[in-house]
Amino acid sequence: MIQALKQLETEARQEISALSEFEKLADLKIKYLGRKGLFVSVSSRISELTPEEKKFAGQEMNRVKKTLEALFESKEESLSKVPSTSSGIKTDITMPGTFSSSGNLHPLTQVTMEVVDIFERLGFSLVDGPEVETEHYNFEALNIPLNHPARDSFDTFYLDNGKLLRSQTSTVQIRVMEKVKPPLKIIAPGKVFRPDATDATHSFMFHQIEGLMVDEGVSFADLKGVLFAFAREFFGPKTRVRFCPHFFPFTEPSADIDIWSEKRNDWLEILGAGMVHPNVLKAVKIDSEKYTGFAFGMGVERLAMLKYGVEDIRHFFENDVRFLRQF
């Protein structure tokens, strides 16, 4: 009987280790350890033994039973970790899938990226500047002294510590020219802040993109060439562009640039620009006899509203996915 038990153990070991399908494990367990299984039938022969033999056989029975139980248990664990593919677990490929929405970039981000991309292709480098600024960068260095009437038109949020929230990205012109000497060509997108009452065309926070090019011999013709190229890339190759005389303290001469809208049958302003004022170059110690430059600034919300026909600036900031999903 001891012999038979040993043989049973060996066979069981082999069969268990050869088994690879989880679903067949239960049957195998019944074959060996079931109520009418091989273990029971071998063990029943204990009654044929002498009392001494019985003692030893009983111990062997216990050992073999425990061994087999442990083997089945560990096999069950290892098989349940393997994903079952070809057999058993059935996949119903006609069942509807799980929907996951992937989202998209905010329309203002998309417009900013598109504008930056156009200017990068024209050789401009992307730069950044702080949103909390000093009066020096927001005004003085841009040729807007304290008593200058133009200062009113850049209405400003002042902070307790004497600093302010920048009301224009033109600040970045100064920060760049302090550090980098010409030739330079930069494009600087970012947030600006003005204490305006919110309505369909005003928001206390909006976005601008500033551009600046300074080198020897830069002329108004260069400014026109670059901005015409931009307008046609952004709004389409047939876009009509016009320059209207305007005033900005930091450029001289200055212009407002309009594009023609067939839909509205009217000219629409898209940006301000001009030749960098000599006082601005002086403030950053660049020789205004040797170098000239042009600068421009545009509102991102305005570009997006014109491009996509959005009627109210507040849509961009309300985070209503029914609006945002359309872009």
Ligand code: DAH
């Ligand atoms: N900073 C001006 C504004 O906020 C926009 C602007 C106009 C920027 C002319 C310029 C420029 O660089 O040359 O209204």
